[in-house]
Amino acid sequence: MKSYNNTILWEDERVDGADKVNGKAKYAAEHNLPNMAYAVFVTSTIAKGSIKNLDTTKALSMPGVLDVIYYANCPSVPGYISNAAERPKNVIEWRGHKVLYDNKVRFFGQPIALVVADSFENANAAVRFVKAEYELEKFETNFDKARLDVTNLKPTSNYKRGTEKKFKEAFAFVESEFNIPIEVHNAMELFATIAYWETEDKVTLYDKTQGPKSTQFTVSRTFGISDKNVRVIAENVGGAFGSALRSWANVPAACIAAKKLNRPVKLVLTRPQMFSLVGYRPQSWQKVGIGADAAGNFIGISHEAISNTSRYEDFREGIVDVSKFLYACENVDTKYNLLPLDLSTPIWMRGPGEATGCFALESAIDELSYKLKMDPIELRLKNFTTINPENKMPFSDINLKDCYAYGKNQIGWKNRPTVPGTLKENGWLIGYGMSVGVFGAGKGSASVRIVLSNDGKIVLECAVSDMGPGTTTSMTMIAAGALQMPIQKIKFKLGDSDLPPGPSQGGSGTTSTVGSAVDLACKTLQQKLKELAIKSAPLFAGMNADALEVKNEMVISKLDANAKIDIVGLLKLANQDKIDLTITSNGKTAAQLKFTSNSFSAHFVKLGVHPKDGTVKILQVVTTGDAGKIISPKTARSQMLGGVVGGIGMALSEKLEIDHRSGQIMNASFGAYHVPTHLQIPPTDIWFVNKPDPNINDIGAKGIGEIALIGFAAAVTNAVYNATGKRVRDLPITPEKLGYKSKQS
Amino acid sequence: MQPCFQQDNRRSFLKKSTSLVALYLTPSVFVKAFAVDTIVPMPIPKEKLTITINGKLLNLEIDARTTLLNLLREDLAFTGTKKGCEMGQCGACTIHINGKRTKSCIQLALNNQNNKITTIEGLSDGEKLHPMQAAFLKNDAFQCGYCTSGQIMSAVACVREGNAKSRASIQAYMDTNICRCGAYQNIVDAIVEVAKTGAKI
Numbered sequence: 001m002k003s004y005n006n007t008i009l010w011e012d013e014r015v016d017g018a019d020k021v022n023g024k025a026k027y028a029a030e031h032n033l034p035n036m037a038y039a040v041f042v043t044s045t046i047a048k049g050s051i052k053n054l055d056t057t058k059a060l061s062m063p064g065v066l067d068v069i070y071y072a073n074c075p076s077v078p079g080y081i082s083n084a085a086e087r088p089k090n091v092i093e094w095r096g097h098k099v100l101y102d103n104k105v106r107f108f109g110q111p112i113a114l115v116v117a118d119s120f121e122n123a124n125a126a127v128r129f130v131k132a133e134y135e136l137e138k139f140e141t142n143f144d145k146a147r148l149d150v151t152n153l154k155p156t157s158n159y160k161r162g163t164e165k166k167f168k169e170a171f172a173f174v175e176s177e178f179n180i181p182i183e184v185h186n187a188m189e190l191f192a193t194i195a196y197w198e199t200e201d202k203v204t205l206y207d208k209t210q211g212p213k214s215t216q217f218t219v220s221r222t223f224g225i226s227d228k229n230v231r232v233i234a235e236n237v238g239g240a241f242g243s244a245l246r247s248w249a250n251v252p253a254a255c256i257a258a259k260k261l262n263r264p265v266k267l268v269l270t271r272p273q274m275f276s277l278v279g280y281r282p283q284s285w286q287k288v289g290i291g292a293d294a295a296g297n298f299i300g301i302s303h304e305a306i307s308n309t310s311r312y313e314d315f316r317e318g319i320v321d322v323s324k325f326l327y328a329c330e331n332v333d334t335k336y337n338l339l340p341l342d343l344s345t346p347i348w349m350r351g352p353g354e355a356t357g358c359f360a361l362e363s364a365i366d367e368l369s370y371k372l373k374m375d376p377i378e379l380r381l382k383n384f385t386t387i388n389p390e391n392k393m394p395f396s397d398i399n400l401k402d403c404y405a406y407g408k409n410q411i412g413w414k415n416r417p418t419v420p421g422t423l424k425e426n427g428w429l430i431g432y433g434m435s436v437g438v439f440g441a442g443k444g445s446a447s448v449r450i451v452l453s454n455d456g457k458i459v460l461e462c463a464v465s466d467m468g469p470g471t472t473t474s475m476t477m478i479a480a481g482a483l484q485m486p487i488q489k490i491k492f493k494l495g496d497s498d499l500p501p502g503p504s505q506g507g508s509g510t511t512s513t514v515g516s517a518v519d520l521a522c523k524t525l526q527q528k529l530k531e532l533a534i535k536s537a538p539l540f541a542g543m544n545a546d547a548l549e550v551k552n553e554m555v556i557s558k559l560d561a562n563a564k565i566d567i568v569g570l571l572k573l574a575n576q577d578k579i580d581l582t583i584t585s586n587g588k589t590a591a592q593l594k595f596t597s598n599s600f601s602a603h604f605v606k607l608g609v610h611p612k613d614g615t616v617k618i619l620q621v622v623t624t625g626d627a628g629k630i631i632s633p634k635t636a637r638s639q640m641l642g643g644v645v646g647g648i649g650m651a652l653s654e655k656l657e658i659d660h661r662s663g664q665i666m667n668a669s670f671g672a673y674h675v676p677t678h679l680q681i682p683p684t685d686i687w688f689v690n691k692p693d694p695n696i697n698d699i700g701a702k703g704i705g706e707i708a709l710i711g712f713a714a715a716v717t718n719a720v721y722n723a724t725g726k727r728v729r730d731l732p733i734t735p736e737k738l739g740y741k742s743k744q745s
Numbered sequence: 746m747q748p749c750f751q752q753d754n755r756r757s758f759l760k761k762s763t764s765l766v767a768l769y770l771t772p773s774v775f776v777k778a779f780a781v782d783t784i785v786p787m788p789i790p791k792e793k794l795t796i797t798i799n800g801k802l803l804n805l806e807i808d809a810r811t812t813l814l815n816l817l818r819e820d821l822a823f824t825g826t827k828k829g830c831e832m833g834q835c836g837a838c839t840i841h842i843n844g845k846r847t848k849s850c851i852q853l854a855l856n857n858q859n860n861k862i863t864t865i866e867g868l869s870d871g872e873k874l875h876p877m878q879a880a881f882l883k884n885d886a887f888q889c890g891y892c893t894s895g896q897i898m899s900a901v902a903c904v905r906e907g908n909a910k911s912r913a914s915i916q917a918y919m920d921t922n923i924c925r926c927g928a929y930q931n932i933v934d935a936i937v938e939v940a941k942t943g944a945k946i
Contacts, residue, residue: 013882020890021878021897023825023865030824063789120819121810122789188829188837188891188925238827238891239925271830468889468926638885638928645927670834670923678916681929 012634014473025236028208029192033264040123042113042130044105047663048139048342051103059129064122070113074100079222092221099249107344108663109276139342142660143283153337162331166300170291174367178360179730182656183281189238193254196264202229209234210244211504212463216497218247235495237467242348243278245506275668279347282307286360296382300331309338310345317353328385351709362435362714388596396595396695403602403624410622411604420725428608431723437601437710441702442509446517447500449582456568458490464502470635478515482522484551508703516697517585526550536574595695599627601707603715609723614735621684628693629700640686643708649676651716799867814838816854825865825894836922839895846902865894877901880935888926896922900936909940
């Protein structure tokens with residue numbers, strides 16, 4: 001038990017944690033409905049072309065097979081109609097690949113048919129009997145090759161302030177290129193959708209989504225039915241990291257099959273399909289130039305980037321944006337181009353473009369620090385700014401200096417060799433590195449329903465989701481703090497599109513947006529209770545609501561602490577069985593809009609590089625976060641720990657391999673695509689400034705999901721340089737890149 | 746949260762799909778030989794399986810191709826055991842077979858005649874959490890919760906088999922279980938805490 005606001009006692013465990021440790025928490029695929037059928041995708045074995053013939057006869061004769069749905073027999077889907085004039089008014093064209101729609105193949109592993117059977121085993125067994133004959137077309141999946149031909153590039157917006165390429169005139173400058181391969185989210189829960197049409201125009205979905213409302217909107221607009229006839233349930237989401245911010249092929253495919261067969265259909269992706277059907281961090285190339293005067297003041301920054309997208313859809317993210325505002329610098333220019341390839345469409349992956357951009361910028365700053373013979377932390381402090389140089393607005397709050405101070409001390413920065421490759425411990429070359437992360441802190445609109453029942457219990461509802469950060473817990477804590485009542489009496493419900501509208505969980509915005517709405521709902525309830533007390537309790541007759549307060553489950557006079565009534569008694573007295581309110585909290589106020597808001601992080605790494613084989617072993621990590629008030633310390637710490645682990649993967653092991661002769665992904669499994677596991681995890685210290693940001697929202701809290709990872713990979717490569725004198729600019733860091741021979745060769 | 750199925754709707758729904766239901770209930774007695782394919786589809790006879798799950802003896806008739814994981818999740822509603830890869834690579838499906846930790850996704854259910862299975866649901870004593878479950882909760886050794894059942898089943902085996910002597914030995918033993926949210930440090934903390942008590946778990 002811990003005290004909260006000095007008055008309240010609560011357990012600091014996750015409020016929904018017990019269900020997760022005893023196996024009761026149900027995820028999308030874990031709902032078994034009566035008469036449910038099982039669907040499995042058949043996927044393409046070419047990267048580009050068209051299907052000349054698809055033979056389904058053998059599959060259809062297999063035991064238990066109910067249907068094989070593909071372009072020739074797929075029912076019409078209103079959202080698949082390309083011609084706007086032909087589409088019904090309430091329909092929006094499906095964004096991206098229209099699954100089961102036509103005979104075109106756009107990427108290797110694209111679903112070309114859906115086998116539906118009475119059991120998972122029967123569906124799975126029939127998949128291999130669906131035979132496709134293809135007409136192969138010329139394709140390109142090789143980013144490194146294709147980006148060299150400028151005619152392949154699609155420009156997006158460019159940016160310039162001051163003089164372009166000014167860094168080249170500086171006393172000291174560096175200009176370097178950086179490469180990050182495709183990385184795949186690979187949440188542990190497989191994408192899954194269960195669809196059930198109750199009537200012709202009413203559907204219920206159990207879906208893995210970061211946004212029940214967003215999926216509801218997608219389905220209603222694709223199938224031309226009203227929002228209220230689409231219910232999307234996602235009570236628990238087994239990780240997503242950005243991949244479930246949109247609906248992928250599994251959603252329309254399950255809906256189509258359930259409608260065609262008129263029975264519930266469960267569609268679960270396989271792990272290999274998780275590599276090609278639900279997005280990824282795009283491959284990127286970057287060039288960063290940065291120059292400073294002799295004192296270390298930045299003179300100019302140039303940041304160019306190219307990232308891949310699919311051939312059929314544009315996906316862009318904020319790769320070059322960090323260079324525009326993180327440091328004081330008068331001359332900044334950025335360029336960002338897209339490179340369409342014959343792959344599926346990427347999507348935001350934790351830290352999205354900012355993680356990509358910060359890797360390059362923070363590596364370049366480290367390089368520059370050696371040229372200037374300056375401590376890299378000193379160099380960053382030299383260019384520290386409290387005014388965002390891009391929009392000239394003050395940061396709502398920025399405490400990076402505190403992060404530097406804490407991290408420097410905890411990691412033992414004083415032991416860092418100023419000459420790389422000169423420190424050894426236990427036979428390992430030792431290096432220290434640090435890096436900064438930054439991400440926008442927003443506040444959007446959300447609605448929350450709050451119900452106080454006559455048993456004294458509070459239920460709050462919002463159609464947001466919780467993919468793991470602990471939203472249910474932090475929202476409950478915000479309510480407990482605002483109402484000043486025990487957390488055990490409060491329940492926060494999410495993960496159902498029938499609840500009042502809330503945002504998708506993403507972009508580090510949930511706590512600020514939904515938290516503000518929860519806070520407002522609680523304050524509105526308190527106001528109602530005061531008014532009710534004045535109206536119904538003779539004790540408070542004629543009093544002003546401002547003279548009352550609501551805490552400890554009572555309405556109390558501020559003037560006389562003995563004048564009080566408990567809220568359950570008050571409801572009884574007023575002859576009410578509940579108070580039921582729904583409020584909407586809007587985006588930033590005019591006062592808050594005078595500031596620009598970000599969350600910041602600073603990562604510190606100590607690592608060893610083995611001089612014999614180039615093995616990199618991270619020995620210690622200190623990650624610090626500046627994200628306003630920390631609502632739920634325990635889950636926030638876990639979220640930061642998770643970001644560090646994601647960063648370790650990005651730095652040391654994660655890379656999607658594609659065979660460019662076929663367009664096939666070569667390592668579509670956990671056995672071949674290496675995510676960090678227990679053995680790679682160093683002792684990690686997490687620290688937060690934990691100071692409310694007075695200018696972001698009423699609760700003073702900002703998001704941490706992205707900053708946990710953003711910048712981390714650069715802290716590792718910077719430490720590797722410090723240990724060895726070898727600069728790795730292409731992730732992931734492997735012994736070959738440090739000049740060691742591959743063990744296999 | 747329950748799905749929005751009204752009794753009436755279900756009935757009318759069933760009526761509508763009668764023909765389909767009839768089709769799918771028909772035993773697949775047709776054996777069709779194909780000229781080209783080497784694998785010939787056969788009717789799938791049900792096989793008998795006697796198995797004890799979480800202390801309960803069950804006599805089942807199952808599809809011979811069913812994995813132990815799918816038997817648990819799809820047929821018996823023990824959805825606490827998770828499907829993460831179906832290749833034995835991620836550990837989300839870890840259970841105990843006769844007390845030994847095993848990945849249930851690469852086990853045919855039929856290979857478990859007379860075996861005693863413990864899943865995450867069988868670990869707790871009613872509402873009372875097993876000490877390892879409680880330690881996971883206390884140490885926040887998870888985020889999304891999806892790998893958690895497998896981590897806990899491995900963690901219990903780790904302590905029982907005497908592999909929780911040091912953080913390094915725990916990390917080595919637990920390396921079979923992936924957590925993409927990155928709760929690893931807290932997972933090891935939880936195991937250390939349970940191991941320190943020296944209690945038989």
